[in-house]
Amino acid sequence: MQAKAAVALAPYMVVLTVTTGLVEAASLLALGPVFTAMQTGNVLFLGFGLVGEGGLSVAAPTVSLGAFVVGAAIGARLETRLEADRHRWFVIALVVEALLVAVAAGTAWGLHPVHRAPTTRHLATIAVLSTAFGIRNVTSLRVQVPDLPTTLVTRAMTALTAGSVLGHDALLARGRAATARRAASVGAMFAGGLAGASWMHAGWPVAGLLLVASAVVLLVAVAYLPRPRLYTH
Structure with a gap:
């Protein structure tokens, strides 16, 4: 994918990063504690x-780890096939992700937060969310928007600091x-x-929070529809 096309995706990736924060709040504060996007x-x-430390x-x-691997495999095969057939793989992948998060909301309906011993329904919700974010991580890797992987901020924070007047690293100071x-990441x-x-x-x-996240991802997919199709090759 051309660098200009990737950078044009930045606003969409920023919004997707917000949804990661929403979902991880649900995961850590109500389902585990566990991560579903940041493995x-x-x-x-x-x-x-x-x-046996920490009562975890x-x-x-x-x-979560197992479902994430499954999601990444599904995402890679799905998006590769969609692109090969000249379909709008980026939009379709986001729609699939949004639907999975909505399914997770249904699984979590009426669940009470847990902090040590998740029930079968908590684990099922974790599995569906982690599958969705396995797909998301493939999507993010394929578009390769600089500094906006949408599911972690460590590299962006490091580059932000090192490339600033504090770090004064010329290699990482790449302009405004x-x-x-x-900073947006x-x-x-x-x-x-x-x-x-x-x-x-x-x-x-928690189900309501997941529905909000699902709706935002779906809105990103719809918002991108008028833009040109993405091809990585």
């Missing part, structure tokens, strides 16, 4: 849980546009997490 945390949670569930990160994308994740945590703090249902 680094699950690798650590699984290690902690296996030695082994089942939750195991289910790059700085804006990096960090800010969007924070905003999504803050909004999701506020939702949970208010005592509103």
Whole structure:
């Protein structure tokens, strides 16, 4: 994909980053604690849980990791085939993701938050969300928007700091546009997490939060429809 086309996607990827914060708020504060998009945390949670530290569930990160792998495999095959057939793979992938998050909302309907021992329905919700975000991560990798992977901010935060007057790294100081994308990545994740945590703090249902996230992803897909089709080759 041409660099200009990738950068043009930046506003859409910022909004998708917000939805990651929303979903991870639901995952961490009501379903596990567990991550469904940022799998680094699950690798650590699984290690902690296996030695019995912190009262962490082994089942939750195991289910999330497994479902994420399944989602990534599905996403890769689906998006590759759609692009080969000249379909709007980016839009369709987002629609599939939104539908899966909506299914997770249905699975979570009426669930109460847990903090140590997730039930079967909690695990089912985790599985569906992690599948959706396995697909999302493939989508993000395929479009390759600089500084906006939508499911983590560590690299963007590092580049933002190192390329600023604080770090003064000429290699990473790539102009105002790059700085804006990096700041937007960090800010969007924070905003999504803050909004999701506020939702949970208010005592509103986790299913409702997931429906909001699903609707936003679907809106991004619809908003992109008038734009040119994306091809990675």
